[in-house]
Amino acid sequence: MKDPxxxxxxxxxxxxxxxxxxxxxxxxxxxxxxxxxxxxxRFFEGFNPREIMLKSLIGDFDDLISKDSIIWxxxxxxxxxxxxxxxxxxxxxxxxxxxxxxxxETSPKEILDVTRRIIETGYSVPIVSTSNRIREELGLPPxxxxxxxxxxxxxxxxxxxxxx
Amino acid sequence: MKMAFFPGCMIxxxxxxxxxxxxxxxxxxxxxxxxxxxxxCCPDPIHFKAAxxxxxxxxxxxxxxxxxxxxxxxxxxxxxxxxxxxxxxxMLNEDKELRxxxxxxxxxxGKKYNGTVxxxxxxxxxxxxxxxxxxxxxxxxxxxxxxxxxxxxxxxxKPSVFMKVDDPDDPHVMDSLVRAIGGETxxxxxxxxxxxxACFDQNLREEMTECVLDSVKKMDADCMGMICPTxxxxxxxxxxxxxxxxxxxxxxxxxxxxxxxxxxxxxxxxLKPEELGLDRHKIKLNTVLEKMSLKx
Numbered sequence: 001m002k003d004p005x006x007x008x009x010x011x012x013x014x015x016x017x018x019x020x021x022x023x024x025x026x027x028x029x030x031x032x033x034x035x036x037x038x039x040x041x042r043f044f045e046g047f048n049p050r051e052i053m054l055k056s057l058i059g060d061f062d063d064l065i066s067k068d069s070i071i072w073x074x075x076x077x078x079x080x081x082x083x084x085x086x087x088x089x090x091x092x093x094x095x096x097x098x099x100x101x102x103x104x105e106t107s108p109k110e111i112l113d114v115t116r117r118i119i120e121t122g123y124s125v126p127i128v129s130t131s132n133r134i135r136e137e138l139g140l141p142p143x144x145x146x147x148x149x150x151x152x153x154x155x156x157x158x159x160x161x162x163x164x
Numbered sequence: 165m166k167m168a169f170f171p172g173c174m175i176x177x178x179x180x181x182x183x184x185x186x187x188x189x190x191x192x193x194x195x196x197x198x199x200x201x202x203x204x205c206c207p208d209p210i211h212f213k214a215a216x217x218x219x220x221x222x223x224x225x226x227x228x229x230x231x232x233x234x235x236x237x238x239x240x241x242x243x244x245x246x247x248x249x250x251x252x253x254x255m256l257n258e259d260k261e262l263r264x265x266x267x268x269x270x271x272x273x274g275k276k277y278n279g280t281v282x283x284x285x286x287x288x289x290x291x292x293x294x295x296x297x298x299x300x301x302x303x304x305x306x307x308x309x310x311x312x313x314x315x316x317x318x319x320x321x322k323p324s325v326f327m328k329v330d331d332p333d334d335p336h337v338m339d340s341l342v343r344a345i346g347g348e349t350x351x352x353x354x355x356x357x358x359x360x361x362a363c364f365d366q367n368l369r370e371e372m373t374e375c376v377l378d379s380v381k382k383m384d385a386d387c388m389g390m391i392c393p394t395x396x397x398x399x400x401x402x403x404x405x406x407x408x409x410x411x412x413x414x415x416x417x418x419x420x421x422x423x424x425x426x427x428x429x430x431x432x433x434x435l436k437p438e439e440l441g442l443d444r445h446k447i448k449l450n451t452v453l454e455k456m457s458l459k460x
Binding site for chain 2: 019020021037039040043044072073074075076077078079081082089095096098099102107108110111112114115118122123124125126127131134135138139140143146147148150151153154155156158162
């Protein structure tokens with residue numbers, strides 16, 4: 001018989017809890033309320049938010065932050081946030097895992113592309129040559145050129161001198 | 165009533181006709197649109213948030229500061245923008261430590277988030293501030309006999325703790341706004357299902373989109389009433405791509421047309437279909453225009 005004892009890697013879990021949005025993860029009592037309304041669980045057999053929470057709880061989530069991890073199948077519908085009786089906000093924990101993956105450069109290329117576009121142009125969508133022509137035909141002003149100088153400044157990591 | 169207009173990115177860049185519909189239909193309702201200098205992408209709750217949640221809330225806080233400096237509440241027209249700005253406000257108002265941390269970053273550019281600005285999706289403004297009677301008073305051409313299958317999408321309603329638009333399990337806001345302009349609404353079986361657009365898995369996206377479409381097509385509706393531009397992309401171009409990929413000739417003939425609520429409002433206010441960019445949709449709004457005697 002398999003040994004049912006589970007070793008919790010508290011250090012690893014703490015690492016996750018420090019990421020914005022994942023601070024409530026230890027309150028998960030594995031009820032599964034997040035699964036019932038999860039569209040990704042409904043259409044993809046291997047996706048189960050309760051299991052993602054379990055791996056997060058026991059600090060065994062290396063596979064979740066690796067390349068092509070299942071977490072990217074989350075639809076971001078926020079149903080689990082709505083349903084969770086413990087305020088764990090599973091989707092926010094999944095996003096925290098995505099943040100770790102992004103830091104480790106294992107997130108999909110599209111994530112970095114869109115993020116970079118926002119920082120460099122202020123827009124999430126690429127502006128093409130026809131964009132302003134169509135706007136003009138509809139009687140709309142041309143798209144504003146956005147001053148992004150402030151964005152780069154406020155995205156710099158917290159400075160030690162700024163901390164309490 | 166003066167409000168700061170937060171246009172976002174997807175609508176002004178990809179679907180400018182939705183913006184045109186807003187700019188033409190909202191002033192008659194007594195709302196003065198103020199274009200405030202300094203807004204950027206909200207930033208988007210799917211990509212940017214996945215890359216850097218703290219950076220995401222910081223950029224959102226900066227946008228909130230821009231409205232605070234202008235002394236105006238914000239109205240949004242995109243569910244994604246509404247989600248970002250509402251969640252960021254909620255986080256910054258609930259978590260004092262986070263607010264302090266974000267304000268230290270904002271101080272580098274001379275800004276400070278004070279928590280004085282409200283963020284409202286335009287449908288909430290219409291229901292709560294403008295009122296159904298006022299909307300009715302602007303109708304010149306009611307949508308008589310037009311059946312609209314509403315698809316709320318996810319981010320307009322959830323999480324309700326900070327979206328505060330409507331009951332996510334039994335929403336009525338879109339239904340009452342469609343009825344105000346003379347149309348009828350129905351709730352299709354999969355009304356609760358996500359369009360799938362934010363899954364990073366093409367098959368999964370398509371399965372969800374297709375399931376919603378199959379459900380809508382069973383309703384005998386004239387169009388699909390949309391409020392989210394991301395859902396719109398799934399059901400306009402997405403519907404065509406899906407039919408082509410599956411080589412489904414029946415689906416290619418039997419398309420259901422998605423339409424943004426404010427375009428329907430525009431038709432009801434007597435605007436021409438071209439003024440609302442309805443000729444630019446991939447799937448044309450034929451049966452609605454026929455019923456309204458607007459088809460050439």
